[in-house]
Structure formats: C-alpha cells, structure tokens
Amino acid sequence: MKNTSIVNMTKPSGTSSRQPQSTQSTKKNSEDASSFEELYLAKDYKGAAQFLLNNKQQFDSGIFHFNLGTVYSKMGDYPIARFHLEKAIQEGYVNSASLNNLNFIRSQNNNEDLTTSSSLPDKIIDSLSSLPSQGYISLTLALILLSLLLIKSKIVKQKISIMLILLLSFSPLALSHFYVEKLNKAITLNEVVIYEGPSKIFNEKGKLKPGSKIILGDFKDGWFYIKFPISFAGWISKDQLGLY
Structure with a gap:
C-alpha cells in the first residue's frame, strides 16, 4: 500500500488546523511519512515540497497533490497551490479538508475566472468540471x-x-x-496575456491573473484557445499553464 500521509492546511485565520496524520503499511512508508511530517511541522516547507517531489511514488496521486498544494500554500505560492488542490480533487481526494483548502486558496487569489464568472454557461461548465x-x-x-x-x-x-x-x-x-473527461482544464501559474490569435504578433485582448481557472479549446503551435470563461476568449501560450 502506498503511503497515505496527509496534512491539514491553512485555515482563513492563518493557522494549521491540526498535526499531520498518517497511515503506514511498511517500515519504508513509515519512515517517509515521519520525514515529511517532521519537515512540515518544523515549517521547512521548501524541504517538505522537495521531499514530496522526490518521493512521489510513495504517495497515492490524490494525497500527493493535496499535500503538495498544502505546502505551496504555506509558502504563499497560491497559483501552484490551487493547481495541485484542483488536481487532488480531480483524482478523487474529496473531503472537507481538500474543499476547505481550495476555497481558502480561491479567496487568496481573488481572481476573475471560470469559478467567479456570473455567466450561466460558465457556471454550468465550472460545476461539471469540478465534480470528480x-x-x-x-x-x-x-x-x-x-x-x-x-x-x-x-x-x-x-x-x-x-x-x-x-x-x-x-x-x-x-x-x-x-x-x-475531454475538457482541458488549466490553472494559470503566472500572469498570462491573451491575444486575438495564436501568436504574439496579434493584438492583446487582456490578461489573466495567476491562479485563474480556465477551460481550453483548440491548440495550435504552442497556443491554446480559451473556451471558458467566455469573456476571456482568446489565445494564450501554454508555457504558463498547469494542465489537469
């Protein structure tokens, strides 16, 4: 059985809810869990993130992304934290902790994106894409x-x-x-410029803030077309996106 160590993330108050918990089935898994928890509790978040990345195979996919999203949130890197938490939920790691953590991240990003759009088509697509x-x-x-x-x-x-x-x-x-399952979902990891066509030679249409959720359509020469939210329709480079 893979390591199932989990941690509960930052609440809106900025404090951790409780210490990490773990379930181990082997000595190696137990050592991995202890090492990760020690780094996390010592507030060595960079070390904890690196440990997770180096030992990804020891964790179930959903728990890996949940833990990594948690650690990146502690480091204040909310865009990549949102990517990993969205990925964790998509992988089936759905509980009060993962949902609460994701809501906290969204409140920190405070972006205009698919999740916050008031458009009915956007709301429907967001609901459909958020359900694992x-x-x-x-x-x-x-x-x-x-x-x-x-x-x-x-x-x-x-x-x-x-x-x-x-x-x-x-x-x-x-x-x-x-x-x-065929929807191409993504989180912007940095500020992204939207163009009228699949190249920088086209006029700019606007920008997306880091940590924004979008649904992608056509792909051409390294560029994606934003399908949803509708108000941000246009072309963006794939380089600054976390696809999931």
Missing part, C-alpha cells in the same frame, strides 16, 4: 436505484417509459465519459 469522476458514478448508481424502485413499484409500466428512464439513469456517466 466518482461523483458521476455515484449519481448514476443513485438514478439506477431510483429507476428500479419506480419499475418495481409499477409506477412506470410501459416498456418505452422503462427504457427511457433506464437510459436517463446512465446520462451522468455518459456526460462524464463523452464530455467532461
């Missing part, structure tokens, strides 16, 4: 169970209605597989 794959699976299972109960209780009797309700039950899973 396990969420779509759980929703599908719940709808299947509800459908079976309706069929068993004979509330739904006609064959065509039964077929339709069963098909609809699988719609969340289909939406996830055929659309959401």
Whole structure:
C-alpha cells in the first residue's frame, strides 16, 4: 500500500488546523511519512515540497497533490497551490479538508475566472468540471436505484417509459465519459496575456491573473484557445499553464 500521509492546511485565520496524520503499511512508508511530517511541522516547507517531489511514488496521486498544494500554500505560492488542490480533487481526494483548502486558496487569489464568472454557461461548465469522476458514478448508481424502485413499484409500466428512464439513469456517466473527461482544464501559474490569435504578433485582448481557472479549446503551435470563461476568449501560450 502506498503511503497515505496527509496534512491539514491553512485555515482563513492563518493557522494549521491540526498535526499531520498518517497511515503506514511498511517500515519504508513509515519512515517517509515521519520525514515529511517532521519537515512540515518544523515549517521547512521548501524541504517538505522537495521531499514530496522526490518521493512521489510513495504517495497515492490524490494525497500527493493535496499535500503538495498544502505546502505551496504555506509558502504563499497560491497559483501552484490551487493547481495541485484542483488536481487532488480531480483524482478523487474529496473531503472537507481538500474543499476547505481550495476555497481558502480561491479567496487568496481573488481572481476573475471560470469559478467567479456570473455567466450561466460558465457556471454550468465550472460545476461539471469540478465534480470528480466518482461523483458521476455515484449519481448514476443513485438514478439506477431510483429507476428500479419506480419499475418495481409499477409506477412506470410501459416498456418505452422503462427504457427511457433506464437510459436517463446512465446520462451522468455518459456526460462524464463523452464530455467532461475531454475538457482541458488549466490553472494559470503566472500572469498570462491573451491575444486575438495564436501568436504574439496579434493584438492583446487582456490578461489573466495567476491562479485563474480556465477551460481550453483548440491548440495550435504552442497556443491554446480559451473556451471558458467566455469573456476571456482568446489565445494564450501554454508555457504558463498547469494542465489537469
């Protein structure tokens, strides 16, 4: 079993909620967890980050990104912290700690991006892209169970209605597989200039602050087209993006 050491991050008050916790299954994992926790508790955040990067294979993916996002937040590097926390949630590490930490990071960045957009299409895309794959699976299972109960209780009797309700039950899973998983999500790691075309020879349209969440569309010669938020549509260089 991989190391499952986790840490709870900064609360809005600026204090840690409690000491790191860990579960180890081998002596090596136990030593890794102890080393990481010692660095973290000693407030050697650069050392803790480097330790995580050097021992990535010892951690489950979601926990690795959660821990790294936590450490970068302690270092005040909120854009890259947001990237790793968003990645942790996408990998299925969803709990009160990861959600609270991500909300804290968003409050520190205070950006105009997909998450803060008031546009209805942007809000829908943000909600869809923020739900991990396990969420779509759980929703599908719940709808299947509800459908079976309706069929068993004979509330739904006609064959065509039964077929339709069963098909609809699988719609969340289909939406996830055929659309959401294909979205190119990214966090801007530095300030990014938006251009009217895929090159610096085109006119500038605006800028995105570090730590902004965006959905990318077409890719051409090292440039991505911003698909969402709609108000920031344009082309940006891939060099300053954390893709996930």
